[in-house]
Amino acid sequence: MNNYIWINPVVEQMYKNNLKQLINELNIKGYKVVKGSCQQKKVKNKFMSLCKKIDNHIILDTRCPAAVDYIKQNIELDGIHIPQIEPILIHAARELFDLYIKKDERATLTITTPCESLKELGKNIFKQEGKDRIFFKTWNEMCETFNIEKVEKCLESPIPLGFFKELGQNVLELSGKKEMIEGVTRVINNEVNARLIEMLLCKEGCNNGDGV
Structure with missing residues (x-):
């Protein structure tokens, strides 16, 4: 086997x-x-295609399921599209x-x-x-x-904020619960203009996840 x-x-x-x-x-x-x-490019292209297809909604980043769940539990996401992109x-x-x-x-x-x-x-x-x-x-x-020796967490994420920068969209980059809540709320209240909201629940990225 x-x-x-x-x-x-x-x-x-x-x-x-x-x-x-x-x-x-x-x-x-x-x-x-x-x-x-490398699957990063495939995921990025899916978001790019979605941005071209949907022009009347703000698009929410779905790469971090914990971030999506947290925002859905705490904010009414009127006018924000949550895509089925894994x-x-x-x-x-x-x-x-x-x-x-x-x-x-x-x-x-x-x-x-x-x-x-x-x-x-x-x-x-x-x-x-x-x-x-x-x-x-x-x-x-x-x-x-x-019984594998666990080493210290790395200081920087291999996939940090900025994943969508090259898409040419107006992206709001958020990480950490407090920053996410404040940022998404400001977008909904039209205090910040954003086409795509990038979100990572763990501050600065998955290198601070609860599984490593």
């Missing part, structure tokens, strides 16, 4: 000086580390599932996540679609289960 594992970019950044050692350790524990193609991590999981699970009936795939929110989203999506043998685990869970 082949047990494949995908290391998310936050964890790669955390272990950047000892990544080869980490990969070897995972191999010893029965996991083969796999990589897919996070980058889910796009990566879909590609790797097709590459490694469909062609091998005995294979498993573990997707590591930087937070509980992405873990739960991934589990729910693939369960609803009837796709098994793919598992979503936070990096903290992997370290605890397999």
Whole structure:
């Protein structure tokens, strides 16, 4: 049986000086580390296409499900469009599932996540679609289960605020609960002009997620 594992970019950044050692350790524990193609561009293009298609609504960033849930729970989002665009991590999981699970009936795939929110989203999506043998685990869970030495969080996110800058849209960049609430409220009250609202629940990015 082949047990494949995908290391998310936050964890790669955390272990950047000892990544080869980490990969070897995972191999010893029965996991083969796999990589897919870059999904960032695909997600960015989906938002670009949406901006061209919808011209009467402000568009909300959906890459961070925890941010979307938090805003929906605290603000009435009248006039703001929440698209059905999945996070980058889910796009990566879909590609790797097709590459490694469909062609091998005995294979498993573990997707590591930087937070509980992405873990739960991934589990729910693939369960609803009837796709098994793919598992979503936070990096903290992997370290605890397999006795992997956990290193300090990285200071900078591999995908920081500014993801949408090159789209040529009027983007409001927000991270952290307080900044998100204040920023989205100002947009709704027409105090700030924005075409697209970028949001990360963890201040400064996923490197501060609760799963790493």
